[in-house]
Amino acid sequence: MRDIDDTPMPTGDLALQTIAMPADTNADGDIFGGWLMSQMDLAGGITAGRRAGGRVATVAVTGMAFLTPVAVGAVVSCYTDIIEVGRSSIRVNVEVWVTGYDEEDPVKVTEGEFVFVAIDDNGRTRAVD
Numbered sequence: 001m002r003d004i005d006d007t008p009m010p011t012g013d014l015a016l017q018t019i020a021m022p023a024d025t026n027a028d029g030d031i032f033g034g035w036l037m038s039q040m041d042l043a044g045g046i047t048a049g050r051r052a053g054g055r056v057a058t059v060a061v062t063g064m065a066f067l068t069p070v071a072v073g074a075v076v077s078c079y080t081d082i083i084e085v086g087r088s089s090i091r092v093n094v095e096v097w098v099t100g101y102d103e104e105d106p107v108k109v110t111e112g113e114f115v116f117v118a119i120d121d122n123g124r125t126r127a128v129d
């Protein structure tokens with residue numbers, strides 16, 4: 001896994017973009033880390049599913065740190081980069097960046113490595129081409 005760094009621009013391809021909503025906050029009004037992880041899982045799953053040409057399941061997530069809080073109304077962008085493709089597994093690095101509507105000065109929120117496994121209709125692993 002790559003270290004979280006201060007790279008000023010996102011690495012990878014934009015896979016998912018959404019807005020942090022009031023319903024995504026905890027009782028203190030801060031965005032849940034779990035909500036962010038869910039967006040990352042979705043983004044990585046889209047990328048892995050396209051690469052696998054079908055159904056994938058998340059099998060592992062490694063080394064995440066949250067660098068900065070996310071405010072309600074922030075535009076949340078998940079960028080994905082396929083790191084490695086194994087027999088059935090696809091390792092995807094997912095970065096999360098936030099901006100306002102103007103898309104200026106994106107701020108990196110977190111990064112994590114997600115491992116997906118290509119599975120068949122019965123939930124058994126299948127080889128990725």
Ligand SMILES: CC(=O)SCCNC(=O)CCNC(=O)[C@H](O)C(C)(C)COP(=O)(O)OP(=O)(O)OC[C@H]1O[C@@H](n2cnc3c(N)ncnc32)[C@H](O)[C@@H]1OP(=O)(O)O
Nearest residue numbers: 057058059060085086087088089090115117119123124125
């Ligand atoms: C519980 C949940 O709801 S979590 C959210 C959704 N995810 C799921 O439901 C997935 C639940 N897990 C599963 O169903 C099973 O673990 C499966 C089908 C994904 C994989 O089954 P396994 O018996 O582990 O398969 P297997 O040992 O052959 O591993 C498959 C691949 O995953 C990789 N892998 C398995 N565990 C890990 C891990 N912890 N970290 C990294 N890679 C892993 C293996 O190296 C292998 O890669 P390769 O085929 O490219 O060489």
